[in-house]
Amino acid sequence: MSSTPRTSVKEAVARGIRRRYAQESVFRALGLGALLIGLGFLAFFFYTLIANGYTALAQTRLRLDVALDATVIDPTGSRDPAVLEGADYQKLVRDALGARFPEVTARGDLRALFALVSPGAGLEIRRLVVADPRAIGTTRSVWVLADDDVDVLVKGHVSRDLPEVDRRITDRQLEWLSRLESEGRVALRFNRYFFLSGDSRDPELAGIWSATVGSFYMLLVTLVLSFPLGVATAIYLEEFAPRNRWTDLIEVNINNLAAVPSIVFGLLGLAVFINEFGLPRSAPLVGGLVLCLMTLPVIIIASRAALTAVPPSIREAALGVGASKMQMVLHHVLPLALPGMLTGTIIGMARALGESAPLLMIGMVAFIVDTPETPLDPATALPVQVYLWADSPERAFVERTSAAIIVLLVFLLMMNAAAILLRKRFERRY
Amino acid sequence: MASSTLLLAVVGLAVLAYYLGRQRAVSGVLGAGPRVYSHSLPGYHGGYVALWCVLPALLLLALWQIFEPIWLRDTVLAQLPDDLRALPSQQLGLIYNDIRNLVEGNVVSSSPSADILAAASRYAALRQTSHGLATGAVLVLGIACLAWAFRRVRPDFRARNRVERAIEYLLIAASMVAILTTIGIFLSVLFEALRFFQQVSPLDFLFGRSWSPQTAIRADQVGSSGAFGAVPLFAGTLLISGIAMLVAVPVGLMSAIYLSEYASRRLRAYAKPMLEILAGIPTVVYGYFAALTVGPILRAVGESLGLEVASESALGAGLVMGIMIIPFVSSLSDDVITAVPQALRDGSYGLGATRSETIRHVVLPSALPGIVGAVLLAVSRAIGETMIVVMAAGLAANLTANPFEAVTTVTVQIVTLLVGDQEFDSPKTLAAFALGLVLFLVTLALNVIALRVVRRYREQYE
Numbered sequence: 001m002s003s004t005p006r007t008s009v010k011e012a013v014a015r016g017i018r019r020r021y022a023q024e025s026v027f028r029a030l031g032l033g034a035l036l037i038g039l040g041f042l043a044f045f046f047y048t049l050i051a052n053g054y055t056a057l058a059q060t061r062l063r064l065d066v067a068l069d070a071t072v073i074d075p076t077g078s079r080d081p082a083v084l085e086g087a088d089y090q091k092l093v094r095d096a097l098g099a100r101f102p103e104v105t106a107r108g109d110l111r112a113l114f115a116l117v118s119p120g121a122g123l124e125i126r127r128l129v130v131a132d133p134r135a136i137g138t139t140r141s142v143w144v145l146a147d148d149d150v151d152v153l154v155k156g157h158v159s160r161d162l163p164e165v166d167r168r169i170t171d172r173q174l175e176w177l178s179r180l181e182s183e184g185r186v187a188l189r190f191n192r193y194f195f196l197s198g199d200s201r202d203p204e205l206a207g208i209w210s211a212t213v214g215s216f217y218m219l220l221v222t223l224v225l226s227f228p229l230g231v232a233t234a235i236y237l238e239e240f241a242p243r244n245r246w247t248d249l250i251e252v253n254i255n256n257l258a259a260v261p262s263i264v265f266g267l268l269g270l271a272v273f274i275n276e277f278g279l280p281r282s283a284p285l286v287g288g289l290v291l292c293l294m295t296l297p298v299i300i301i302a303s304r305a306a307l308t309a310v311p312p313s314i315r316e317a318a319l320g321v322g323a324s325k326m327q328m329v330l331h332h333v334l335p336l337a338l339p340g341m342l343t344g345t346i347i348g349m350a351r352a353l354g355e356s357a358p359l360l361m362i363g364m365v366a367f368i369v370d371t372p373e374t375p376l377d378p379a380t381a382l383p384v385q386v387y388l389w390a391d392s393p394e395r396a397f398v399e400r401t402s403a404a405i406i407v408l409l410v411f412l413l414m415m416n417a418a419a420i421l422l423r424k425r426f427e428r429r430y
Numbered sequence: 431m432a433s434s435t436l437l438l439a440v441v442g443l444a445v446l447a448y449y450l451g452r453q454r455a456v457s458g459v460l461g462a463g464p465r466v467y468s469h470s471l472p473g474y475h476g477g478y479v480a481l482w483c484v485l486p487a488l489l490l491l492a493l494w495q496i497f498e499p500i501w502l503r504d505t506v507l508a509q510l511p512d513d514l515r516a517l518p519s520q521q522l523g524l525i526y527n528d529i530r531n532l533v534e535g536n537v538v539s540s541s542p543s544a545d546i547l548a549a550a551s552r553y554a555a556l557r558q559t560s561h562g563l564a565t566g567a568v569l570v571l572g573i574a575c576l577a578w579a580f581r582r583v584r585p586d587f588r589a590r591n592r593v594e595r596a597i598e599y600l601l602i603a604a605s606m607v608a609i610l611t612t613i614g615i616f617l618s619v620l621f622e623a624l625r626f627f628q629q630v631s632p633l634d635f636l637f638g639r640s641w642s643p644q645t646a647i648r649a650d651q652v653g654s655s656g657a658f659g660a661v662p663l664f665a666g667t668l669l670i671s672g673i674a675m676l677v678a679v680p681v682g683l684m685s686a687i688y689l690s691e692y693a694s695r696r697l698r699a700y701a702k703p704m705l706e707i708l709a710g711i712p713t714v715v716y717g718y719f720a721a722l723t724v725g726p727i728l729r730a731v732g733e734s735l736g737l738e739v740a741s742e743s744a745l746g747a748g749l750v751m752g753i754m755i756i757p758f759v760s761s762l763s764d765d766v767i768t769a770v771p772q773a774l775r776d777g778s779y780g781l782g783a784t785r786s787e788t789i790r791h792v793v794l795p796s797a798l799p800g801i802v803g804a805v806l807l808a809v810s811r812a813i814g815e816t817m818i819v820v821m822a823a824g825l826a827a828n829l830t831a832n833p834f835e836a837v838t839t840v841t842v843q844i845v846t847l848l849v850g851d852q853e854f855d856s857p858k859t860l861a862a863f864a865l866g867l868v869l870f871l872v873t874l875a876l877n878v879i880a881l882r883v884v885r886r887y888r889e890q891y892e
Contacts, residue, residue, distance in 0.1 A: 031687050038757075039705065045719060229607055250605055256874060257608060262816065263844055268619070276618075390718045409711070
């Protein structure tokens with residue numbers, strides 16, 4: 001008890017302050033850490049996507065000297081388009097490959113050799129011949145499509161040093177491939193199948209075009225239905241509805257609909273649109289209807305906010321010069337609120353584009369190769385295509401899934417950028 | 431597609447009606463000069479005539495579309511020979527389907543007999559007459575109403591009021607859609623769920639501890655008894671959502687606190703939208719990420735620590751789902767934290783509290799109801815989330831609390847039960863609707879509670 005009480009208080013306070021400041025910095029660091037975790041994940045996420053996906057832009061092709069043998073393509077020499085369409089072009093590709101490796105004669109070896117090229121290679125030759133029938137009888141040097149197993153190997157996704165049992169390419173195939181490579185007959189070319197074709201069991205032929213068209217039709221149906229409905233609902237609730245229990249009920253309903261899990265909307269679509277109304281399964285029309293019900297609350301909420309932002313002076317001026325209430329709303333308030341409504345609609349559409357769970361319920365997970373021509377044809381959507389590919393075991397689908405995701409994200413980015421631009425361009429301060 | 435041409439014709443008629451009504455109003459009808467005072471603008475007269483022309487015609491068309499199939503079915507079936515008519519209703523339905531498919535040119539289930547062929551040609555003829563009748567009736571009704579409305583156009587006719595009332599009814603009808611959707615969801619899910627509960631007792635469903643949704647093809651096959659006890663699904667859902675909340679709540683809340691209380695204006699302007707990008711990423715992308723990146727990483731880490739981690743572990747799905755929910759928690763909490771009045775903070779600083787003490791002892795307690803509301807909304811999001819768990823969680827119903835094992839959730843089971851071909855009378859598919867009903871009710875309850883909590887809080891400072 002040598003020190004006076006005064007100094008001990010002072011010391012205690014000083015110690016306390018040190019402790020409290022330490023706590024302060026710990027707390028602050030925790031906050032920053034949390035933020036960095038979130039942003040770090042975002043960075044990691046985009047890094048993996050791009051690192052996995054960019055290789056899907058290119059595709060391995062093999063240069064073969066294909067003899068366009070007239071006896072195979074058009075034995076009678078009629079040059080009839082139907083004959084040209086129906087010929088066995090894959091045989092020409094196989095013959096060209098066989099001519100490259102004359103020492104391969106055993107049946108099993110030949111099959112392994114022919115597995116190096118894609119089943120789609122013949123279709124490319126067909127296109128070449130149909131476009132230019134005079135080529136028949138000549139020998140063309142063509143870059144034909146390689147099989148996906150070759151593709152992943154050339155791109156280095158699957159190591160050549162793996163033991164043979166762990167590879168889908170055998171040692172002999174690898175040897176042939178190395179020979180082609182040393183002759184400069186293997187190269188990476190732009191992957192147009194990815195952008196221009198539909199789904200396929202062969203990864204090298206699979207593309208996102210059908211899914212994109214399906215998504216487009218679906219969004220079209222959604223937009224045509226949900227925009228007028230949403231705007232009309234917002235106008236009624238904001239401008240005309242009396243404040244009573246009934247309108248309260250509608251409001252509570254809209255807020256709750258916005259939070260109902262999307263899969264429940266899928267159940268509704270299955271039970272009502274498909275089972276009760278008998279609409280076709282897998283059709284973009286049904287998908288659009290379901291997504292319309294899902295986006296409706298988003299559009300209504302945004303549209304109501306846009307309507308409330310129009311100042312009362314505009315309304316009073318319109319009423320003051322003798323407009324009726326309906327004229328006031330439709331001629332003066334609505335045009336001013338429209339940009340805000342459109343912004344909300346675009347954001348709702350972007351959400352609808354990324355939605356996949358309800359589409360699984362209404363059968364849009366079917367394997368669909370053909371591009372849908374009307375909203376009633378069976379189709380799939382971009383996010384569902386991602387889901388389907390993510391489930392496929394082939395290694396070559398990994399890069400395609402990532403690339404499809406990148407395309408999906410680019411679409412979403414464009415839609416959100418459009419919404420932001422619209423907001424910037426038409427935003428008014430009253 | 432005959433009805434679409436008819437629809438186009440009706441629209442054409444409406445355009446004509448608008449033009450006629452307008453012309454009549456402009457020209458000054460019934461002897462009055464062109465400068466006579468008219469109550470409404472010419473466009474409203476035109477609109478009035480057009481509405482009268484279109485609405486009754488469309489109503490008739492809609493009624494026809496609804497009742498035509500019923501009438502066709504009854505007439506065609508009534509003319510079938512007696513031995514076919516005596517069949518039970520289900521088989522009769524199949525025969526009727528065959529008849530219709532024959533007419534549509536689709537593949538038929540069996541080679542058609544002469545009776546069926548005759549019925550098919552009768553069906554085709556009947557349908558053609560029906561279409562002809564419908565076209566005639568709709569067009570005649572449209573023209574008749576047009577003529578009637580056209581004659582009513584006079585200078586003193588209050589066309590504007592009528593048109594405006596019609597528009598208002600349209601607006602009301604539009605706002606009914608939201609209600610109808612909710613009712614539709616509830617009833618459609620409820621009816622199918624009730625059919626399920628006729629076959630499986632609700633108590634077994636809610637409290638049973640074994641889930642293996644099969645229906646037997648033969649009575650003696652292995653595992654023929656389907657078990658529909660949903661407790662493992664509820665437990666799995668809670669486990670994954672719980673892991674997700676363990677990630678999302680601390681990270682989301684702390685980033686909201688940092689962004690609203692510590693971060694500089696510039697950092698906030700960049701970091702906040704970037705964090706919200708996370709909310710805009712489609713869930714299927716998170717699912718892909720969870721299944722292909724996070725799952726293998728967790729497995730590798732687990733192996734190096736000597737832990738047995740399933741490749742579809744609850745942990746992986748929960749972690750990724752938590753990341754998805756971070757922006758949800760953070761932006762909602764950010765709003766409530768910013769809404770705490772500055773005076774409270776100033777008072778606390780004035781007493782000598784540090785920033786973190788102010789946040790912990792003053793800001794957070796007064797923002798608590800809002801934060802609780804945000805967390806409840808996030809929980810309802812997590813429970814209803816589908817794609818992440820479909821892609822990254824398991825299918826087998828394990829009743830376990832071990833996050834390293836694979837569990838399944840309510841949404842996963844709904845998807846697996848309903849994807850693919852199904853028949854709508856087996857408990858297997860109907861179980862999905864029972865699960866959907868539970869999901870709908872739980873999320874609805876969570877939302878209602880959350881909105882209540884948030885609303886009550888807001889009133890404090892107003």
